[in-house]
Each structure stands twice: as structure tokens, then as C-alpha cells.
Amino acid sequence: MKEITTTLRLSPSEIPNRIYGVENWSGGYFGISEQGALTVHPTRNPLMGVELIGLVQTLLQRRVKPPFLLRFPQILDTQIRELHEAFRNSIAEYSYEARHRGVFPMKVNQNRSVVERLMAAGHRYEYGLEVGTKAELAAALTLSIHPNALMVCNGIKDRRYLEWAMQSSRIGKNPVLVIEEVSDLQKISEVSAALRIHPDLGFRVRVFSRGTGKWEESGGETSKFGINTIQLLDCLKTVSDRGWTRQLKMLHFHIGSQVTDIRRIKNAIKEAARVYAKVRKMGFPIEYLNVGGGLGVDYDGSRTASDCSVNYSMQEFANDIVYTINEICLSENVPPPTIVTESGRAVAAHHALFIMNVIRTLNPGLGGTEVDPDKVDSEVVEEMMDLYREITPKNFREYYHDALQHREELQSLFNLGYLNLQNRAQGEWLFWEICRKAIKFSHSMKERPEEFIDLENILASKYICNFSVFQSTPDSWALDQLFPIVPLTRLTEEPTVRAILCDITCDSDGQIDKFVDLRDVKQALELHHVNADPYFLAIFLVGAYQESLGMNHNLLGSVNEAHFLVDDAGRPHIDRVIRGESIRQVLATAGYQARDLVENLKQMAQSAETQNKITAEERESFCASYESALEGYTYLED
Ligand SMILES: *Cc1c(COP(=O)(O)O)cnc(C)c1O
Numbered sequence: 001m002k003e004i005t006t007t008l009r010l011s012p013s014e015i016p017n018r019i020y021g022v023e024n025w026s027g028g029y030f031g032i033s034e035q036g037a038l039t040v041h042p043t044r045n046p047l048m049g050v051e052l053i054g055l056v057q058t059l060l061q062r063r064v065k066p067p068f069l070l071r072f073p074q075i076l077d078t079q080i081r082e083l084h085e086a087f088r089n090s091i092a093e094y095s096y097e098a099r100h101r102g103v104f105p106m107k108v109n110q111n112r113s114v115v116e117r118l119m120a121a122g123h124r125y126e127y128g129l130e131v132g133t134k135a136e137l138a139a140a141l142t143l144s145i146h147p148n149a150l151m152v153c154n155g156i157k158d159r160r161y162l163e164w165a166m167q168s169s170r171i172g173k174n175p176v177l178v179i180e181e182v183s184d185l186q187k188i189s190e191v192s193a194a195l196r197i198h199p200d201l202g203f204r205v206r207v208f209s210r211g212t213g214k215w216e217e218s219g220g221e222t223s224k225f226g227i228n229t230i231q232l233l234d235c236l237k238t239v240s241d242r243g244w245t246r247q248l249k250m251l252h253f254h255i256g257s258q259v260t261d262i263r264r265i266k267n268a269i270k271e272a273a274r275v276y277a278k279v280r281k282m283g284f285p286i287e288y289l290n291v292g293g294g295l296g297v298d299y300d301g302s303r304t305a306s307d308c309s310v311n312y313s314m315q316e317f318a319n320d321i322v323y324t325i326n327e328i329c330l331s332e333n334v335p336p337p338t339i340v341t342e343s344g345r346a347v348a349a350h351h352a353l354f355i356m357n358v359i360r361t362l363n364p365g366l367g368g369t370e371v372d373p374d375k376v377d378s379e380v381v382e383e384m385m386d387l388y389r390e391i392t393p394k395n396f397r398e399y400y401h402d403a404l405q406h407r408e409e410l411q412s413l414f415n416l417g418y419l420n421l422q423n424r425a426q427g428e429w430l431f432w433e434i435c436r437k438a439i440k441f442s443h444s445m446k447e448r449p450e451e452f453i454d455l456e457n458i459l460a461s462k463y464i465c466n467f468s469v470f471q472s473t474p475d476s477w478a479l480d481q482l483f484p485i486v487p488l489t490r491l492t493e494e495p496t497v498r499a500i501l502c503d504i505t506c507d508s509d510g511q512i513d514k515f516v517d518l519r520d521v522k523q524a525l526e527l528h529h530v531n532a533d534p535y536f537l538a539i540f541l542v543g544a545y546q547e548s549l550g551m552n553h554n555l556l557g558s559v560n561e562a563h564f565l566v567d568d569a570g571r572p573h574i575d576r577v578i579r580g581e582s583i584r585q586v587l588a589t590a591g592y593q594a595r596d597l598v599e600n601l602k603q604m605a606q607s608a609e610t611q612n613k614i615t616a617e618e619r620e621s622f623c624a625s626y627e628s629a630l631e632g633y634t635y636l637e638d
Helices: 014-020 052-061 073-093 112-121 134-142 159-171 184-195 213-218 229-241 262-281 314-332 345-351 379-390 396-415 421-442 450-458 474-478 583-589 594-610 616-629
Strands: 030-032 038-040 068-071 100-105 128-131 150-153 174-179 200-204 248-252 288-290 338-341 352-362 461-465 485-487 497-502 525-527 536-539 560-566 572-578
Touching: 014 485, 038 052, 052 068, 052 352, 052 536, 052 560, 052 572, 073 100, 073 112, 073 314, 073 338, 073 345, 073 560, 100 112, 100 150, 112 345, 128 134, 134 159, 150 159, 159 174, 159 184, 174 184, 174 248, 184 229, 200 229, 229 262, 248 262, 262 288, 262 314, 314 338, 345 352, 379 396, 379 421, 396 421, 421 450, 583 594, 594 616
Parallel strands: 068 560, 100 128, 100 338, 128 150, 150 174, 174 200, 200 248, 248 288, 288 338, 461 497
Antiparallel strands: 030 038, 068 352, 352 461, 352 536, 485 536, 497 525, 560 572
């Protein structure tokens, strides 16, 4: 097929913005160079950008192989600053007479370098941490955070969790134990008495209001988390009976992650602020109103309330929270609380991106050469040949339907033994070519019939990429979440292929076949023909949730990782390279110890040698290569 070449002179960003919507979802962190390569701008300075392909080349020179996860710690700094400045602006604008305190929910990204960077960047804002399990607490306990920073302890707790959380106050942390179930109170009382520590407490309260989007179920009345109003009243009574009134510091609400519609946030905050005001009026000097997470990321760049987008900005989010709480406190005549936020997704999503190489490309039905009319000796193939020659923009629908019928005929004749393999191959070749022509003609119609849209999707190429969906973008598999995907280079060149992306697992779910689009969801991604040069694709906005949810399906392990900083002169520096899991490491997680594997292989080879199935030399070379390759990468290396 002849490639479509454009004679128009386009600005370097015209194609990537039109096709991939880069400027819509990039948040100012990604752009296009004049050479048509993707760039990253970790401080959002458009002049301080580096080409991602250059970073990839640096890694390749160091013999670090794709796929890679690239982190840009400065993006974390920028997001932290933005979040806190947004609340500072709102507080000033509405003359709110209390503060905002952020905490980072560790479940969003527990990676040590990420959390440490966030704590350093958030130091001047007294940024803290939120934990939900013992293991997260164990990590959080030892991190250096601002002495005034909060450590919000959520989740279902056992005795050890409670002990660690309480004891952390003795080493300079400010834990708040958030009670999620009534029975927690008894356990807390016992541990507190034993340790002689009087911890700050909070209640996680259910709200009627729900989030929107994929995580809608995590909030609302029937949520698995939190206590309802009846339980809240019981708990408040227990608190005052036990003389803990002054320890009750926080009310906590969380309506779910990626709340797509700002109205849902406003409604939930209204409800939460009312609950706060009423509890406060009952004589409990609550200090913190914790509004949880939910601040979403505009993955598709559409700025709508669709599942993978949000119809509001970070500043609007802050404004609505501060304004609503302020109004309700004024009308209820209670002092305004310190507002605590637990935004994780919005803080972490942008800082990491995933880069993979395309291994090979497959075109459905293509292959083989044009059918030679002189060699056709079957009636049905001859009829298909006529359709193929005579299909026009006027008759293509009818001819396409005829072709469908002929293909059925071809199949039954073959099954009955009337056709040979050559006939069948010719018929198939003609069928797919007729489809291709029909799709091309259908593009000139004003209202394209559904069947041609579907057909075009069926005919999308498959680009086999060196990655595992389950390891690197688990939410695209589990939740149909969309992530922006763009080739690293050739962005001044009009892409001519429509493709879906297949990973290297042996799982039919191991593919990405939904892509961001401004108006809809694309069923195929526009890509370039892969020539002799390596072709890399970047998956953006994978810094939140993907890493800890990733799994070693098919024993494809964690990927090579590199951290880059860009200095004031716009020069990139590798801060750190972390090797992905080796074959040995992933095998160990499934119970295969390298020592045993090597030993067993050696024994098998030895006995094969005594049976003369292998020579001593072959045995040695096999065993040596096996042993050393266990240290190698789980992904394709050539
Ligand atoms: C998951 C979670 C968060 C983080 O939510 P984001 O939408 O990622 O900001 C905050 N608080 C609690 C209690 C959570 O469970």
C-alpha cells in the first residue's frame, strides 16, 4: 500500500496534538521538539525540556535495556507545590481562618524514592503521610518528615498496628488513629492503657454522597469503610464516657478516587462540613476535617466528567472545598477546621512514564502476494476477483456484502473438500483486500455506517510491544482505564497505520485496545510503519497506583527504572538507575530457588552425558549459560 504523504507544512506539534492530544493531557510537562520528538519539562518551563529519545539513548549506551520506567522527581516537586499553593490561594481568597494540611496516601505509590522526594518537596508545607496497613506504617515510621506533619493511620487495624502507631508519637511523629469500625475503640483502649499513650483519634464517617466514575462504589452509604450516623453517635458517647473528648481530633471522609464530576465533590464536602459542625456543637473540639482523596487526573485531556477525565482543575477543587467548608462553618457558627487532604493520584500520576519498544507488527489477513488472475481455477475465487477489481466508491457497500457471502461459501466449499489450500489462500487474500478498499471508500461518506467502523477496528494492525500490561499498566486491564500513548519520535510524520498494542504475555487480555480521544474512545492508535529503526512508545501518567498493582503474570517482572533530573541549563542528568527484576528474582517469588534450579539442571545434564545424549562440552556450555542468564532481564533483550 502506498503511504499517504502530506505536502502541507505543519508545525511540529500539529500532528501530535491532533492525533494524540498531547497538549490536552500533558499538564505542561510534555511537549514536542522541532525534530518531532516528545519532550519532558519537569519544572513546566517550556524552554527547559529534553527529548525523551535522548534519555532512552543514554540508557541504551549504559546497556540498560527496554522496557523502562522513567521517573522525573522534579514533577513530584511541581505537583506538591501546585497542590499546596492552590489551597493557599483559596484560603486567602475566602479569608478562611484555618489552615490546609496535605498528606500523601502511601497506597498510591509506596516506592521509597517517590515518598522521600515528596516528603522533601513538601517539607515547607508540613506535608505528611497517610497509611492504611502495617507494612505502610512500618515504612512511614522511619521516614523523615516535618516534625509538625500529620501521619494519618487509616485502614483496618490489629493490635500491632495500633501499638506502632501510638508509639510513633514517642519518636516525634504526629499519628492520628482513624477509627473505621466501632470495635476499634475497645482495642485502642487496651493498647493505650498498656502503653500509657493517649493517641489522637479520628472517625471515618460514611457520607450519602458518592464519587463518580470507576471508584464510585468506594464511597457512599454502603461503602465497606467508615461508620454510619448511628454508629457515630454511639462512638461519640463512648469517647466522652471514657474521657477521650480532647483526643478526638479528626473527622475523615473519602468518597472514592478519580471523582470525575466537581458537583459530587461539592455535595460530599457539604455533607462532611455539616457533620463536622454538628459534632463540634456537641462539644467535641475537632481540629481536622479530613476530606480524603478523589482529586482526579485528566487522562484523556477532554476536561469532561467522563471516566478517565475530570471537569475541574486543582484550583477549582481547592476553591470548592475551602469555600463550602467556610460557608457552612459561618452559618453554623463553629470555628473553621484545619482542612486535611489525602490526594495521591493527582500528586503522583504525572511523574512516571513507561517506555517500550515495538518488537514486530502484524497485519490481519495480509501476507502473500497479489493473486494472479491466470492462476485462479475456482468459481468462487473468480467471483471475488471480480468484486476486487470492480469495487468503487459507489458500489462498495453492496460489493462488501457480496464478499462476505463469498467468503462463507469459500469456507464451506473448502470444508466439503472442493477447494485446495491455494484456492483458499487466494480467496482470503481477495476478501481482506476488498475489505480494505471498502474501508477506504467508506471514509468519504458523511455518516459512516457502523459496520465499516467495526471492520476498520477488526483490521487494525497488531504492534507487539516488549511489555506486560499486567505488570506496567494493570488498570488498563482491570478497569479499562485509558492512558495516553504516543510514539517517542517521528511526530512530524503523519502516521499511516491503525494499531492495537499487544504485550508479550501469553494472555489474550494482554493488550491495549482502547486509546484516549478528545471526544470518544479510540479502538486503535495511529502509528507509523516500523522501519529498520527502533520504534518506541511511551505510556504516560502511570505514576499513581500502577506500580504496586502490577503483577508478575507469566513471570515478567518489574522493569528497569531510571530517574532523571533536568538542571537550570536544561541539561538532563541521570540521578539513578535501578535494574528490573531478574529471572532469578521472579522465579524465587514462585518458590524456585536459583541454587536448586542450577543444581537440578547440572544433575540432569550429567546423567544425559552418561547416556551419551550430550557431550561434556555441550553440557558445560548449557549449564554455564543457564546459570548466568538467570541474572538477566525477564523481557525480550534483542
Ligand atoms: C486511596 C485513598 C486516598 C487517595 O485517593 P486519590 O484519589 O488517589 O487521591 C486517600 N484517602 C484514602 C482513605 C484512600 O483510601
